[in-house]
Amino acid sequence: xxxxxxxxxxxxxxxFDVDGVMTDGNVIATEDGHFLRNFxxxxxxxxxxxxxxxxxxAIISGGKSLGVNKRFEQLGIQDIYTGQEHKEDAFxxxxxxxxxxxxxxxxxxxxxxxxxxxxxxxxxxxxxxxAIDIQHICHYISPYPxxxxxxxxxxxxxxxxxxxxxxxxxxxW
Numbered sequence: 001x002x003x004x005x006x007x008x009x010x011x012x013x014x015x016f017d018v019d020g021v022m023t024d025g026n027v028i029a030t031e032d033g034h035f036l037r038n039f040x041x042x043x044x045x046x047x048x049x050x051x052x053x054x055x056x057x058a059i060i061s062g063g064k065s066l067g068v069n070k071r072f073e074q075l076g077i078q079d080i081y082t083g084q085e086h087k088e089d090a091f092x093x094x095x096x097x098x099x100x101x102x103x104x105x106x107x108x109x110x111x112x113x114x115x116x117x118x119x120x121x122x123x124x125x126x127x128x129x130x131a132i133d134i135q136h137i138c139h140y141i142s143p144y145p146x147x148x149x150x151x152x153x154x155x156x157x158x159x160x161x162x163x164x165x166x167x168x169x170x171x172x173w
Contacts, residue, residue, distance in 0.1 A: 021146050024038060024146055047151065053167065060094075108127070110127055118137055126150075
């Protein structure tokens with residue numbers, strides 16, 4: 001556990017998948033062809049708090065949804081890459097934009113489309129219910145399943161270790 005704490009202390013940015021990480025992976029299909037997802041409000045709080053604390057955050061997803069984009073825009077996230085067939089392209093744009101290296105990134109994914117990126121980053125993380133192949137390559141497996149607080153878990157741990165969790169912004173939404 002000490003090694004993961006050291007890795008989190010040096011992290012500079014977060015990258016997250018959506019379905020199965022930000023959501024529980026269940027999707028409701030409406031009659032007009034839209035897909036509805038359920039997001040955890042505590043994950044949302046942690047995301048906006050990290051943004052206000054100066055962390056670059058990227059959302060990289062294979063799915064496309066106006067509702068998903070709006071959710072993350074409302075949280076202050078500027079780097080939203082949806083409809084990504086090859087997540088590495090969006091990842092490389094993100095790290096170049098902020099002058100980061102792959103080793104600076106905490107990435108949370110849950111299934112095989114995340115595998116390649118998780119092998120590249122400094123800290124690969126996943127929800128408790130991630131695919132077994134993903135769990136095998138992770139530095140940290142959250143005790144929370146996707147859509148049930150795993151995002152809050154990794155952000156809170158990181159910000160606390162970097163002494164940025166409690167700040168003037170901590171009690172504001």
